[in-house]
Amino acid sequence: MVGAGFAGLYGVHRFRTDGLSVRGFERGSGVGGTWFWNRYPGARCDIESIYYSYSFSEELQQEWTWTHRYATQPEILAYLNHVADRFDLRKAFAFDTSVTSAVFDDESQTWTVTADNGEIVRCRFVVMATGPLSTPVDPQIPGLTEFGGQVVRTSDWLDEIDLTGKRVGIVGTGSSCIQSAPIIADEAEHLHVFQRTPQFSIPAWNRPYDEDEIARIKAGYPRMRQDAWDTVGGIIYEQADHDPLTATPEQRQAWLERTWARGGYLMIASYPNVVFNDEVNSMVGEFVKEKIRARIHDERVADQLTPTYPFAAKRLCVDTDYFEIYNREDVTLVDLREHGISHADTGGIVLKDSSRIDLDVIVLATGFHALTGAILGIDLRGRGGVTIQEKWSGSAANHLGLTVAGFPNFFMVSGPGSIGVLYNMIPAAEQHIDFIADAIAYLDSHGLTSIEPTEEAEKAWSAHVNEVAEQSVYPKANTWYMGDNVPGKPREFLAYAGGGPAYFEHFTKEQAEGYPSFVLRERSSR
Structure with a gap:
């Protein structure tokens, strides 16, 4: 599990609950993901607190009380630390550690993951919970390194900075x-x-x-979650x-x-x-x-x-x-x-x-290499040694914004082509993790070892994502949605614009029909 934000924490909890062993890596010194790094003045969620929170535990919903309609960064980070402690999730992670490579071995059908602390892990599954907006893009301002004052990014504003009397x-x-x-x-x-x-x-x-108001919210959480999901x-x-x-x-x-x-x-x-x-x-x-x-x-x-x-x-x-x-x-x-x-x-x-x-x-405050930046920053090699950089040289090809053909047992939470950035991120992440966990359980119960999308399914999904986007206003502006803010990045719409119910129906159909858009491979004698 790469990343200890909302998706990574829930992933560790769900996988461990299913009896799987999990090793997590997080480049920050603590949990929180986006909310660990983005501590700039005024940092606050733009989704209401009662929705921008986990739904997997009714006990958690009842014991945590949000103070404001829109929570501040410190409050969200406190919530994530509470979740990590309540479900004992920290011990799964190596903090202050970045994954540098993940290489798939065709013969053993396993991944070898290497981190910058020297740790090497052999595993069946790799889950990238690195966040769609986690790799900052710095402006190309000549001479910026010569500036005699202080330069700080909003995306890694970790220390208190006294701006009193400053220009x-x-x-x-x-x-x-x-x-x-x-x-x-x-x-x-x-x-x-x-x-x-x-x-x-x-x-x-x-x-x-x-x-x-809090009492009404807590009493109505189950119905509210279902109504919001729809x-x-x-x-x-x-x-x-x-x-x-x-x-x-x-x-x-x-x-x-x-x-x-x-x-x-x-x-x-x-x-x-x-x-x-x-x-x-x-x-x-x-x-x-x-x-x-x-x-x-x-x-x-x-x-x-x-x-x-x-x-x-x-x-x-x-x-x-x-x-x-x-x-x-x-x-x-x-x-x-x-x-x-x-x-x-x-x-x-x-x-x-x-x-x-x-x-x-x-x-x-110049934005992010959205949705693909964190994944492209890793030496990621799939079947036959093909790198993700080669795979995505012309387009961020994938299926359902979650899987990539040629990269077995590899998953991206809220990846390119997903609903993530156009939907409430937390239930979207929970849905992705649950689909991954259910797919792993399906493999194990059927004597199978790996799952990856077919090339045809990948092409069809990319075409569908673009078809929906072309009917919208999104391609009519230069945005990170389209990859326009990163020089050399292919211009394409990087999210699914068809809405939550239409998006999640694709997953429901896959599960109900035995994953027809995927290649499922049997275990080798080894």
């Missing part, structure tokens, strides 16, 4: 910036936000839970009672005001076809743009902060007072569409118009 520049305006910038602005002498692409962001309207995104939401294309402008406006007041990522569910119908997408997008502009006093700055791509084509952000910081005199928006970055020097960042911005701290 701070933050590069990138995705979720990490949108969450951290308001807090940094309160601490810094001056904050410069270097923006390449303006973002759609919805207010979180975060608040603490009261005791009565939704497109894994979160319960109120649906519109009208068709946006035939409704009156007054009906649409009233409903969108209602969804805005609900807030958060669920704005993407304002209408069920918002990412598949250009006209509906434009209606919702224009509404959100007006809301954004109303939060900014300076009309020119409002223009710079207004998105120009289809609504939700880039990952929708959730904020608390983000746009309001641009009404402050000690916050400056640097629009890189007008003045790109030329280079950094010892004192700050120089723009292409030769103007110079003096800085003490540069914060890199």
Whole structure:
């Protein structure tokens, strides 16, 4: 098991419960995955706490109490540490340890996994629970290494950093910036936000839970989990009672005001076809743009902060007072569409118009090599010695976002082509782990040793993922969904856009029919 985040911890628990021996590796010094590394100011989940949590244990659900609608990073990390202790999961992991290679042996039908602490493990199965957003991408800013101040990434902000009285520049305006910038602005002498692409962001309207609400939530967990499972995104939401294309402008406006007041990522569910119908997408997008502009006093700055791509084509952000910081005199928006970055020097960042911005701290909030970066960073060799780098040179070919042809007994949790990043990550990870565990049990009960998808199934799944994506707005923007933020990365949609119920039905069918899309091999005499 590679990774000790939500997926890795549950994987160890489920596999051990099934009587399997498990060895885990985690490059961090503790459990938490994403929530171990991302400790930047304001780090917070954009899915409501009661949904962004495990469902596998009713006892765990009853004993843990979330404090806020959207939990902070420290609270989520505390929850994961509680889970690790409650189920005695730490002893399975080697911490401060990275897997450097995993090589499959055709004759013995086993994997040899090597870690940078010198440990070598022979195993039947390899599960990559490395997270879809765990390999940061640094901007190619010439001279950045010459900068005389401090450079820090939001994605590995492990230490407390005193920004009091500092001149701070933050590069990138995705979720990490949108969450951290308001807090940094309160601490810094001056904050410069270097923006390449303006973002759609919805207010979180975060608040603490009261005791009565927590009691209702805990009493209703079983029904809530099932109802959430049956939704497109894994979160319960109120649906519109009208068709946006035939409704009156007054009906649409009233409903969108209602969804805005609900807030958060669920704005993407304002209408069920918002990412598949250009006209509906434009209606919702224009509404959100007006809301954004109303939060900014300076009309020119409002223009710079207004998105120009289809609504939700880039990952929708959730904020608390983000746009309001641009009404402050000690916050400056640097629009890189007008003045790109030329280079950094010892004192700050120089723009292409030769103007110079003096800085003490540069914060890199520039995103991730999404969904494939962590896996491509390992010397991973499947049947016949084929590397994953060779396999994925033109496309991240896989089946169900979970398995790869030519790589027997190898699994990716929330991998490319999965529902992961477009669904509530925790139940999606639980579903993947359960499918893997059930497949292992099936192999063992039938005297089989390995499972891998057929080439035909892999091609069909890739075609299906692309077919669904092409019907949506997702390919109409340059995003990490499409691999656009990594130079040389093949451009393709890296998630499944068909929604949770349609996605999970593929797994149900595989299990019910005896894994028809997979090659199942018998044990050798050895």
